Amino acid sequence: MYSNVVVPRQWTRLACLCRSLTTIEGQKLPQTSKSSDGISPPPRIPRGPTDILQALAATVGNDPTAAHYKYHDDPYLIPLSNFRKRAYALSAEAGRKAAAWIRDEHAELFTTRVWDPPTRIKTPYFNADPKIEAFAPKPIYNDESKVTEDDLKYTIQNALIEDSMTVFKLLGGVSSVNEELKLQFLQLLCFYNEKEPDSMEWLEERWFSANMRERQAATWRLGGLADQIFESMDPKTPEAYCAMIQGMAKYYQAERAHNMAQEAISKGISLSTSVYNALISCIGFLKEGTALRIEGLKTILGQMNAQGISPNDETLSACLRSLSAWGGGRALQQMALQTVAEFKQIGIQPGLAAYYYLLCVFCKERGPRFDILSTIIKELEKQDSLDAKEPADTNFFITAMGVCSDHLQDINMAERLHALLMKGDNYKLVGDAYKESIYYRHYVTVTCRHAPFEKTLELLDTLIPNVYVPEPSVMEEIIKTLEVGGAGDRLAQTWSQLVVFGHGKRVKLVERLLEAMINTYPGQEPEVQSKMRAAAADMLNFGQAVSEEQETKDIRTPIQKLSATAVCSIIELCADSTDKADPNWKSVDEALRRLRREEAAGVPARPQALANIAQKAATIGLPGIAATAVTYLAECGFEEAMSASVQVLGTMLNRSEQEVETLLTEQHSSLAGSLHPAAQAVAEAYNLAKTGGPVLQDSERSSSSSDSDSESSSDDE
Incomplete structure (x- = not known):
């Protein structure tokens, strides 16, 4: 009864399938350049999955003032200090690490599905279709695991050192594994020295990790599993010799690596170019003195030539790396240039790593000035793009910018280098966050010292703070540049930047900023x-807030105080007002009290400035502040205290200086009850500066004075 319905549906589906096939066939472009109707469509260009996104991004360009894509594009959430950037990125990665921990510790949640009662059937289950091996839980191997050679192959391919060693022992050791698999396992052990490598999954940890110099010491495991496997191999293949020699050389077992290489050569076993590159890196551990080391380098290169082994880019880098590690001097520089020239003759052009080592050889910090960088940049500018070939390539730009800043002190060279870095896709060679910060430290420093003022301001606006957060030494250079340029508005903004960047507690930097503002x-x-x-x-x-915070937290570290000169600078700036109602006068009063409470280090370098401020405060009707300033000058023993006391008291009493001096000298006994408390404090300051002690009795002395506007000056001592 349903035949009239089913048959049309079947015909409809067949018609849709035919139309689809026809459409797909029509979308195929002919591979030939000509067709029968005269139309010649261009050949099909293969496209990648992200080509359209890259084309769109190229039309927009890069915004240097924008925050990194890893941070939220919100002005209230973008971190603006190095500490916050690091904490923000690592906290986000900590969440991913927590998810990975759950995946590894509870793998059954991702590999098995448990059905509802009553049967409770368990079936294999994968949380992704297709299954992604990188996101799948790793297998767990222990002493009770049943393993095969496929498990050993899996652990070797995924560089699971500890698991591969466990599986190897479960398989029975050196006598139960075939020779091909044994060789792969030996190469893995030699490459990592039987240690689990650092995970390549956590990008932020490697990005923000401190760039510590590798400890050059013999760390090769003598008598380890690699030595046992190598001794059990019979016959010992050239691949096994190459793996052992490179492993020993990589972990600075230089003498054994050299002896094993000589053993292989005596047996007629050919060694690879990588082996000789590793041996070149270890010459410094076998020879002492520049002459012997250069002779050893020539010997190894001669052995390569005798055996017909062609060098490569890594050979040139290994030679220059060894030369740069042996110190400086004319002989090493000539050898480096000779090496580069000979490699160019055989068609090997130096890469970024080779240029980096050349800079290390020629541009020593305290050595003579060599302008080899201009030649290097000229060669690199001819290339359309720079490709990374080895890890040392990321050291070139930071070293070259350091040469521009400290060695050559050339802003034009620095700008050419920065233009080269920004060309095309070369920015990937700047390195991690640590190297990027060093690069911009040198760039901003050389710009502040040698570039025009307008260009310096343009660069600072472009880089700070999203691309680069200046370190304290760089902030000091910026403050010096703004001071020379007379940019008062920028100096006022610099204080807010110091707070945002986390430098507000650095007393030396704050004092330098105050000096520039004055x-x-x-x-x-x-x-x-x-x-x-x-x-x-x-x-x-x-x-004041920082001091109170440290006191409440009971921190034992001594509080670093601002100098009295810096506090005096604050007083000078805030006192530049003729309006007694200006709130900055309250800051002047508080700063003077801090000086009297000895909450500042040392004494002011410009006591006359305090004398002028006292006179100004008395003139506009703030006698309490004037009395506090004069009293502080007298207590410190400044010679300006006497003249300042006379002038301030004359202003308060509306009398001439001669009358005031007569009053203070002849009628001092009758001043105790007849003067305003502020004027009385000034009179005591005069006597203290003149005789070294007060004339008025302590019982008659007032510790505070106030004016009509409730301005007061308190004596806390």
Whole structure:
């Protein structure tokens, strides 16, 4: 009864299938350049899965002021200090590590599906289709595991050192594994020295890891599993010799590697180019003195020539790396140039690693100046793109920029180098976060010292803070540059940058900024001066907040105090106002109290500035601040205290200086109850500066003074 319905449906499906086949056939482009109707479509160009995205990205270009893609594109969430960037990235990766831990510790959740009761059947289950091996749980091997040679192949292919050693022992050791698999296992052990390698999965840990120099010491495991496997092999193949020699040379067992190479040569076993490259890197451990080491290098290169082994790019890098590690001197420089010239004759051009070692040979920190970098950059500018061939390639740009900054001190060379780095896809060669920070440290430093002021400001606006967060030494260079350029507005902004970058607690940097603000303040516009006064007041409040925080936390580390000169600079900036209601005068009062409480290190370098501020405070009607300033000058023993006391008291009493001096000299006994508390404090400061002790009795002394606007000066001592 349903035949009238089913048959049309079948015909419909068949018609759709025919149309689909026709459409697909029509989409196929002819592979020939001509067709029968005269139309010649271009040949099909194979495209990758991300080619369209790359084409779209090329139309937009790179925004250097944007945050890294790993951070949220939100101004409130973008980290702006090196510490926060590191913490942000590592915390995100910690979540991925937690997920990986669950995957490895509870692998049954990802490999088996348990059905509901009553049967509770377990069936194999994969959480991805198709199955992705990188995301699948790793197999677990123990003493009770039943393994085969396929398991050993799996562990070798995935560089699971500990698991491969466990599987190898479960299979019965050296006597139960075929020779081909035994050789692969030997090569794995020699490459990693029987140690589990660092995981390549955690990018952020490697990106933010400290770039520690590798310890050059003999760490090869003598009598280990690799030695046992090699001794059990009969006959010993050239591949086995090559693996053992390279492993020993890599882990600085130089003498044994050299002896085994001589043994293989005496037996007529041919060694590979990689073996000789490894032996070249170990010459410095076998010979002493530059002459003997150069002779040893020539000997190894002669052996390669005698056996008909062709060198490669790594051979050139190994030669220059050894030469750079042996120190400096004319002989090593001539040998390096001769080596590069001979390799060019056989068609081997130096790469970035070779150029890096050349810079290490010629551009020593305290050596004579050599302009070899200009020749290197000229050669690299001829290439369309730079490709990474070995890990040392990422050392070139940071070293070259360091040469531009410290050795050559040439801003034009630095700009050419930076343009080369930004060309095409070359930025991948800048290295990890540590190397990137070193590169920009040198670049910003050489720009601040030798570039025009406008170009320096443009570079700072481009790089800071999303691309590069300056270190304290670089911030000091920036402050010096802004001071020379008279950029008061920028100096006021620099204080907020110090706080954001985490440098607000660095006393030396804050004092340098205050010095620059004092030097540039007079020539600024009123609006800029207002910003600089606000920044100075905020510095005082920030320092007070830090001190209170450390006291509440009971930190035993001594609190680093601002110097009295720096606090005096804050007072000078905040006191530049004739309005007694200006809130900055409160900062002046607080700064003076901190000076009297000895919360600043040392004494001011410009006591006359405090004397001028005391006179100004008395003139606008702030006698308490004037009395505190004069008293502090007297307590410190400055010679300006006497003249400042006379001038301030004359302003308070509206009398001439001669009358004030007569009053202080002849009528001092009657001053105790007849003067305003602030004027009385000034009179005591005068006597203290003159005789070294007060005339008025302590019972008659007032420790605080206030004006009509409740401005006060307190004596805490």
